Amino acid sequence: MNRDNDAAATSGTSAAAKRATEKSVGGAIKLADLAGALFRHKDDKKGQQDATRYHFEAALGIRFTFPDTSNTRYQSYCEAAGELLVHLQLYRDFLELVRDKKTTGLFNHMERNVYKGLHDIPTLTELCVLALYGQSVCHPYMREVRGPQDGLTNHLELGPLHERLKAYMARVIADPDILLAPEATYATASLDGKPWERPAVLVSVLELASTLPHLRTALVEFFSGALETWERFTAEFVPGGIIATLSAEHRKLAWMPTTNDENEGALGSMRNALRAAPSMCYDEPRSVAMSDVLGIGPRGLQEFESSRGSEE
Known part of the structure; x- marks a missing residue:
């Protein structure tokens, strides 16, 4: 609460x-x-991000930054779950240090909630499930979506990958030991059969597994819900559907990118900058240079400026 x-x-x-x-x-x-919000607040005047980095540097010899869950980013919660599990005791110790250094010797409300969560068995069970999903599905899926030719893979060619993904999730539902058995390896437990993105996450989950009596059930329930959602998300790729029946030539003519990375590039940065400082101006040489960076040409930049004016 x-x-x-x-x-x-x-x-x-x-x-x-x-x-x-x-x-x-x-x-x-x-x-x-x-x-x-506590370990990496989007406002650098709030939270404990600097103290967290120094604490981890003293403990591990590296200055660490917590996953960015304050922004909507794909996989950020799975990454945060894995991080909390890998360094579970360090985060508990850090929060106790924060509490003990205060004159009151007390947590604030958010710190107390996080501290309680890091000791709560049901919550730790959910963290393990999220972390396993991130390592076995999210990272392998994105590796294949991007492929060896990042940005050149055709979205319309992803049908076989989605069918393989759903088949893999069905196997985990039928036999969760694919992920939970001590002898499980990435060759059989990962979607793409390639090394784990962060092996320490799997080690941490296995170390905690004996204290989490409902881990298997929670894992099956999560994967069942995720599979249901994947079925809905990939309905357009089903065998016999419109995309599946397109010829290779038609797929090529209707080429689509597999990610929205183009919206996160220079043009996206420019839009964000202008939204934050709408009165910002720049001289003509810089305008031309910016148009070259964006690949839209001076005329395209003028159209962009015109659309910006109409939006305002």
């Missing part, structure tokens, strides 16, 4: 307590979100 709901639940009427409980969110996703 956040601070207000916690107060309502403990000192309010039964109706207020019930509403506060119903409106509150828990679990691994919530913990990863709170951990991101």
